[in-house]
Amino acid sequence: MQPVGAAVPLRVDIAEKTFRSAQGVSITALQDLSFEVRQGEFACLLGPSGCGKTTTLRILLGLDKDFSGSFHLPEGGSDRIAAVFQEPVLLPWRTVEQNVRLALPKSLRTKNLDGLFDTLGLAGMRSLYPAELSLGLARRAALARAFATEPAVLFLDEPFASLDERTAERLRHLLLTVWSARPTTALMVTHNLREALMLSDRIIVLAQRPAHVLGMFDVRLPRHYRNPQVMSDLLRSFQQKFPGVA
Amino acid sequence: MMSPPDTGDRPPGAAAGTSSQSGLAAALTPVLTVAVSLLGLCLLWGLAAHAWPSRAFPGPGQVWQVLLAEAANGDLFYHLGATLGRVAAAYVVAMVVGSLIGVLLGSHRSADRFFAPWVVLFLNIPALVVIVLAYIWFGLNEAAAIGAVAVNKIPNVVVTMREGARALDPTYAEMAAVYRFGLLDRIRHVLLPQLQPYLAAASRSGIALIWKIVLVVELLGRSNGVGFQIYLYFQLFDVAAILAYTLAFVAVMLVIELLVVQPVERHATRWRRRPA
Ligand SMILES: Nc1ncnc2c1ncn2[C@@H]1O[C@H](COP(=O)(O)OP(=O)(O)OP(=O)(O)O)[C@@H](O)[C@H]1O
Numbered sequence: 001m002q003p004v005g006a007a008v009p010l011r012v013d014i015a016e017k018t019f020r021s022a023q024g025v026s027i028t029a030l031q032d033l034s035f036e037v038r039q040g041e042f043a044c045l046l047g048p049s050g051c052g053k054t055t056t057l058r059i060l061l062g063l064d065k066d067f068s069g070s071f072h073l074p075e076g077g078s079d080r081i082a083a084v085f086q087e088p089v090l091l092p093w094r095t096v097e098q099n100v101r102l103a104l105p106k107s108l109r110t111k112n113l114d115g116l117f118d119t120l121g122l123a124g125m126r127s128l129y130p131a132e133l134s135l136g137l138a139r140r141a142a143l144a145r146a147f148a149t150e151p152a153v154l155f156l157d158e159p160f161a162s163l164d165e166r167t168a169e170r171l172r173h174l175l176l177t178v179w180s181a182r183p184t185t186a187l188m189v190t191h192n193l194r195e196a197l198m199l200s201d202r203i204i205v206l207a208q209r210p211a212h213v214l215g216m217f218d219v220r221l222p223r224h225y226r227n228p229q230v231m232s233d234l235l236r237s238f239q240q241k242f243p244g245v246a
Numbered sequence: 247m248m249s250p251p252d253t254g255d256r257p258p259g260a261a262a263g264t265s266s267q268s269g270l271a272a273a274l275t276p277v278l279t280v281a282v283s284l285l286g287l288c289l290l291w292g293l294a295a296h297a298w299p300s301r302a303f304p305g306p307g308q309v310w311q312v313l314l315a316e317a318a319n320g321d322l323f324y325h326l327g328a329t330l331g332r333v334a335a336a337y338v339v340a341m342v343v344g345s346l347i348g349v350l351l352g353s354h355r356s357a358d359r360f361f362a363p364w365v366v367l368f369l370n371i372p373a374l375v376v377i378v379l380a381y382i383w384f385g386l387n388e389a390a391a392i393g394a395v396a397v398n399k400i401p402n403v404v405v406t407m408r409e410g411a412r413a414l415d416p417t418y419a420e421m422a423a424v425y426r427f428g429l430l431d432r433i434r435h436v437l438l439p440q441l442q443p444y445l446a447a448a449s450r451s452g453i454a455l456i457w458k459i460v461l462v463v464e465l466l467g468r469s470n471g472v473g474f475q476i477y478l479y480f481q482l483f484d485v486a487a488i489l490a491y492t493l494a495f496v497a498v499m500l501v502i503e504l505l506v507v508q509p510v511e512r513h514a515t516r517w518r519r520r521p522a
């Protein structure tokens with residue numbers, strides 16, 4: 001068995017994060033934000049727009065070091081992290097496949113990606129440049145890149161934003177398929193409650209800015225039981241527990 | 247497909263042809279235009295030389311004769327080669343040093359604020375002063391010659407590459423940080439492609455400027471090269487030879503532009519073209 005500490009790969013304890021705008025106005029984006037994500041768990045950070053979700057992810061990704069508090073990512077072994085950003089962020093001058101392979105560590109550079117590309121419906125698009133992809137396809141490529149790296153923790157920042165509902169729904173299913181093939185500890189940011197209920201094991205509900213945790217909502221049901229009927233039950237019990245949210 | 251209204255600058259046959267024929271004509275038209283235009287210039291030059299016959303104003307035929315003679319005895323290629331070597335060396339030094347400084351200044355505001363006056367100062371030092379000082383300080387040698395040309399070009403490269411570095415998109419660097427790209431991958435796949443348009447701009451203006459300065463450097467302190475030959479024939483008052491060397495070198499630079507610069511640029515920007 002793994003030691004107890006390893007069971008919690010992601011532990012967040014951010015005391016405060018304050019932005020200072022160019023005019024000298026300071027905005028406190030996060031305050032006393034603490035939560036954990038357990039091994040192999042798919043967690044969602046749910047909060048209203050502008051509450052500080054992207055800010056939280058940027059801190060966890062190591063892109064913003066100007067905050068007080070701490071967080072722990074898995075140490076030793078595979079400590080790689082992967083991210084799907086709010087925009088796809090593919091290198092426009094590299095093909096889809098090159099974009100994916102460049103993100104891989106040296107030991108995986110030559111690995112066979114056929115399965116992953118097939119699952120995500122990108123098999124025929126490996127040699128296209130990002131400018132030749134629709135937004136939906138570009139987001140799939142960003143998902144492929146994240147999963148190809150076999151990360152210890154996966155971060156997703158509203159990966160289905162600004163897509164039409166049908167495309168978003170297809171991508172959610174694709175995400176579930178790839179994720180189920182290799183369940184990875186994942187933290188996804190969203191402000192879409194239905195999406196959170198459909199995808200996650202646990203929803204971390206954030207308050208308005210400055211963001212802090214309002215509470216947790218566990219969805220213990222296996223994902224393939226979450227049919228429309230069950231989803232509306234989940235929705236109702238969520239709204240009972242968190243009246244006024246979403 | 248609709249064909250655009252006939253503007254009258256194409257022969258009637260081409261306008262009435264099938265789309266593939268008019269495509270070929272469209273591809274050939276610019277080449278033909280350039281050829282006819284240059285031919286016209288030659289003709290004008292020949293007429294003028296014929297009207298005012300003088301040793302100081304030879305016609306195109308005479309220049310061509312000198313060119314052939316110099317090519318036959320090998321002098322032309324020896325001196326062209328010497329100049330071309332200096333142009334290449336100075337270009338590489340100027341691009342590498344200028345890009346490094348430019349990118350550093352463009353990505354560090356405080357350094358930029360401190361060094362910006364230096365850049366302006368160097369931009370405004372006349373090329374001739376740099377060349378003379380280089381020869382005085384470092385002697386009449388090849389390193390001084392190439393260094394002087396590079397120093398003349400570096401401030402231009404710095405200014406262009408500083409713009410490029412300011413325009414870098416931080417989201418790509420952040421993606422590279424999250425996925426732990428190595429240093430070489432970051433330079434090759436993230437940094438250089440973003441700087442490519444600026445590198446191309448600096449290269450273009452660079453080559454044009456550098457080869458002109460190289461001629462001055464050769465005139466002042468080298469014993470071979472096109473600049474040296476021009477100085478020699480200036481003392482002999484041989485205008486035909488001066489024009490022969492000048493035209494030969496211009497032709498070489500045009501060929502380099504067509505065979506090296508443009509293909510490299512097309513390759514570097516292939517991802518921009520999207521199929522219709
Ligand atoms: N660089 C910055 N400088 C100043 N303020 C910022 C900066 N980045 C974010 N903020 C502020 O911090 C707050 C949280 O921003 P953040 O981008 O984390 O929101 P979000 O929850 O991701 O919103 P959305 O759902 O719209 O993406 C916002 O009010 C924003 O104005």
Ligand SMILES: [Mg+2]
Nearest residue numbers: 053054055086
């Ligand atoms: Mg956001």
